[in-house]
Amino acid sequence: MLHLLLGLIVAQSTPATPPPEEVVQPQQVRPLPGQLDAVPTFNSNSPELVLKEGILLSTFPPQGKKVPSAHLNYPFRGRFDVFAHHVARAEPPENLRSLYLGIILHNPTNQPVTVNVLQAASYLSQPDAPFIELPAFSENLLGNVFAGPGDRVMSDILRGRRQDIFPPQIVIPAGESRMLLNQPIPVKGLTPPLNGRSTLARLRSNGTVYAASLAMFAPTNTDGSERPPTLEEWQDLLNNSDVSSPRDKVPTPLEETGKPRIYGRVAGVARGAQWRAFIVDSPKAKYLTIPQPGQSFSYPLSTLHGGTLGTEQTQSAPLLVRYPDTAYRAHGNYAIQYSLKLPLYNNTSTAQTVNVSIQTPIKEDKLTQPGLRFFTTPARQVFFRGSVRIRYKDDNGRPQTNFIHLVQRRGQPGQPLAVLNMKTGDRSLVEVDFLYPPDATPPQVLTVTTEKRE
Numbered sequence: 001m002l003h004l005l006l007g008l009i010v011a012q013s014t015p016a017t018p019p020p021e022e023v024v025q026p027q028q029v030r031p032l033p034g035q036l037d038a039v040p041t042f043n044s045n046s047p048e049l050v051l052k053e054g055i056l057l058s059t060f061p062p063q064g065k066k067v068p069s070a071h072l073n074y075p076f077r078g079r080f081d082v083f084a085h086h087v088a089r090a091e092p093p094e095n096l097r098s099l100y101l102g103i104i105l106h107n108p109t110n111q112p113v114t115v116n117v118l119q120a121a122s123y124l125s126q127p128d129a130p131f132i133e134l135p136a137f138s139e140n141l142l143g144n145v146f147a148g149p150g151d152r153v154m155s156d157i158l159r160g161r162r163q164d165i166f167p168p169q170i171v172i173p174a175g176e177s178r179m180l181l182n183q184p185i186p187v188k189g190l191t192p193p194l195n196g197r198s199t200l201a202r203l204r205s206n207g208t209v210y211a212a213s214l215a216m217f218a219p220t221n222t223d224g225s226e227r228p229p230t231l232e233e234w235q236d237l238l239n240n241s242d243v244s245s246p247r248d249k250v251p252t253p254l255e256e257t258g259k260p261r262i263y264g265r266v267a268g269v270a271r272g273a274q275w276r277a278f279i280v281d282s283p284k285a286k287y288l289t290i291p292q293p294g295q296s297f298s299y300p301l302s303t304l305h306g307g308t309l310g311t312e313q314t315q316s317a318p319l320l321v322r323y324p325d326t327a328y329r330a331h332g333n334y335a336i337q338y339s340l341k342l343p344l345y346n347n348t349s350t351a352q353t354v355n356v357s358i359q360t361p362i363k364e365d366k367l368t369q370p371g372l373r374f375f376t377t378p379a380r381q382v383f384f385r386g387s388v389r390i391r392y393k394d395d396n397g398r399p400q401t402n403f404i405h406l407v408q409r410r411g412q413p414g415q416p417l418a419v420l421n422m423k424t425g426d427r428s429l430v431e432v433d434f435l436y437p438p439d440a441t442p443p444q445v446l447t448v449t450t451e452k453r454e
Contacts, residue, residue, distance in 0.1 A: 020379060022362065025413065026371040027296035027447065031313040032303075033279055036272030036336070040076060041317065044084040044213040045334065045438075046248045046265030046326045050099060051091050053237065054244030056084070057267045058212035059321065060106060067242040072321040074269050075108075075208045081273045082201045083335040084213050085150060085438045088185035090193035098184040098218040098226055101197055102234045105180050106210045107172035113207035115180075120166040120201035121156035122183060123149040126190055137415045140387050140405040147385055147407070149198035150438030154335065155387040155405075157200050158435055166201065172209065177235060180211075182228050184218060198438050200335045202273075215244050243267075243323065250325045254305055261306050263331040268322030270330040274337040275315065287345035287427060290354050294452030298359070298372065301338060302442035304331045309443060310367035333436045340446060342430045346422040353451040355416035356430050360384050360408040360444050372445065375411030384408040384444055386437035390417045392430045408444070416449075 044057040055070045062068030088099040107113040123129045129152040138145045143159055146152040156163065165183070172178045180201060187193040214237055218226035229237075251264030279299060280288050291297055300309045304316045317330035330336075346352050360383045361372035387405045394400050404417055420428050432446060 020375040020377040020411070022373050022411070023376055024369045024371045024373055025296070027298050029298050029300065029309050029311055029367065029372065029445070031311040032277055032299040032301065032315065034275055034277030036315070036317055037274050037276070038271060039079045039081060039273035040320060041081040041083055041270045041273050041330070041335065042076070042211050043266045043268060043270045043330055043334070044086070046267040046323070047244055047246065048085065048248060048265050049087045049089060050215045050244055051089065051246060052244050053216050054241045055238065056086065056213040056215055056244055058238065059269060060210045060212055060238065064239070066240045070241070070243045072268065072323070074321045075210055077205055077208050079204050081335065082180065082199070082203060082211060084199045085196070085334065086185070086215070087194065087196040088187055090187045093193055096188040096193060098186040098188070100184050100216050100218055100229055101181060101199070102179060102214040102216065102229060103181040103199070104177050104212050104214065104234055104238065105170065105172060106177040107174060107207065108210065109207055110174045111207060112174060113172045113205055113209055115170045115172065115209060116204045117162055117166045117168055117170065118202040118204060119157050119160055119162050121153040121161060121163045122165065122181060122197060122199035123152045124185065125149050125196040128152065134405065134407050136407050136412070138405040140403040143387070143403070145387070145405040148439050149196055150334070151385050151387070153198045153200050154435035154437045157202065158387060158389055158433065177231065179231060179234065182234070184228070212238055214238060247325055251327050254328050263304065264327035266319070266330050266334070267326040268319040270317035271320050272317040272336060274339060277340045279340060279342045287343045288448070289345050289347050290352060290422065291448060291450045293348070293352065293450050296447050296449040298445040298447040301358070301444040301446055302333045302436050304329070304442055306365050307363045307443050308365055309361065309372065309445065310364070332440065332442050334438045335435055337433065337435045340432045342432070342448065344420065344422065344428045344430060344448070346424055346426045349424055351421065351423045354420045354422055355449045355451065356390070356418045356432065357414045357416045357447050357449070358384070358388060358406060358408070358444055359414040359447050360410060360412050362411050363443060373411070374413050378409035378412035381410050381441070382407060383410045383441040384437070385440060386434060388417060388432060388434040390430065390432050392418050392420065392428060395421050410441070
């Protein structure tokens with residue numbers, strides 16, 4: 001959304017170009033094996049553009065709150081994730097106060113609760129991770145290639161990092177609350193006065209906690225300078241405020257209505273933080289037979305209703321609780337990790353060259369032709385912008401771990417993440433991991449191709 005808002009300004013001065021030509025790549029599309037785990041994910045993404053103070057998402061109990069409907073009453077215990085992705089804009093343009101994003105954790109029990117922060121990162125668009133033009137394919141071993149805060153956060157978590165603004169653990173005394181995050185989204189000095197912040201934290205609690213994400217304009221000191229809100233100020237807002245407005249577009253029901261489909265933005269608790277898949281020929285098989293020379297097969301990534309690429313498989317995480325005017329499912333699976341293992345096997349009588357790639361085909365629900373549609377020249381809109389880790393053994397049997405940053409536009413076939421030269425009878429395990437980045441547009445596919453022999 002942040003990237004789209006910035007893009008609108010450019011688009012208004014850009015002449016329209018004719019739509020690019022389509023090409024159909026004949027490739028079988030198979031449902032992705034595996035499933036989401038049951039780790040709950042606090043998913044705060046609506047309203048994405050936050051113009052007024054208020055509650056963004058609260059899983060607190062409604063008792064004792066001024067606006068009970070703003071609280072979804074969902075306790076966390078053990079492993080859970082906290083994801084938040086919001087944008088601030090000066091409204092009116094001369095109102096340049098910083099909007100603070102607060103994420104508060106509450107211990108309702110009569111014993112202290114320890115929350116371990118396993119991995120965590122939070123970045124602004126400006127200056128931390130501006131949306132810059134990047135190549136379609138970049139080596140990213142050090143994690144210094146990114147465009148947009150969601151891209152940078154997912155790259156950090158993929159590497160197991162905990163940014164130093166987060167402590168290794170938070171001890172919450174009985175009946176008290178503590179801040180997981182208390183950071184600004186500044187707009188002063190920016191043209192346009194627009195900025196965004198993406199956050200993801202993987203947590204483990206040894207007791208029950210509730211969580212809420214909140215928006216508050218920076219309080220000021222006596223000299224007029226801004227300061228972070230205090231814990232007490234955050235608690236007062238939580239207890240006495242309603243959900244922040246204006247709200248995002250209300251989603252259309254999941255079933256077909258005949259009207260244009262609106263997926264909506266997510267504000268709720270999703271079931272699932274990781275999709276693990278062991279991709280083999282059949283449920284009882286131990287390997288994945290490579291395609292015949294010159295052929296490919298694909299597995300969809302982050303499919304959603306209305307965009308299953310002919311598989312009828314919706315991967316969008318179900319929501320355990322949600323506000324009634326927000327998305328019915330966690331469409332796009334923002335911040336969910338895909339961990340995919342492909343034990344490739346060359347059963348042909350000759351050596352083969354096999355490629356593994358991620359692609360961004362044109363979205364379809366049912367395939368109009370047997371294969372995936374791409375553009376001969378990819379469209380202007382960037383649909384995927386993120387880092388992928390790929391692990392395999394090279395031709396000499398040495399383990400390789402590569403981090404590749406991809407920028408894929410709508411209808412872009414993509415370059416190989418790995419090229420394997422497999423002798424007859426060879427087996428080769430390829431592992432692909434990434435966190436689905438905010439500001440991406442699903443679906444994508446993971447494709448295995450055996451090159452055609454000349």
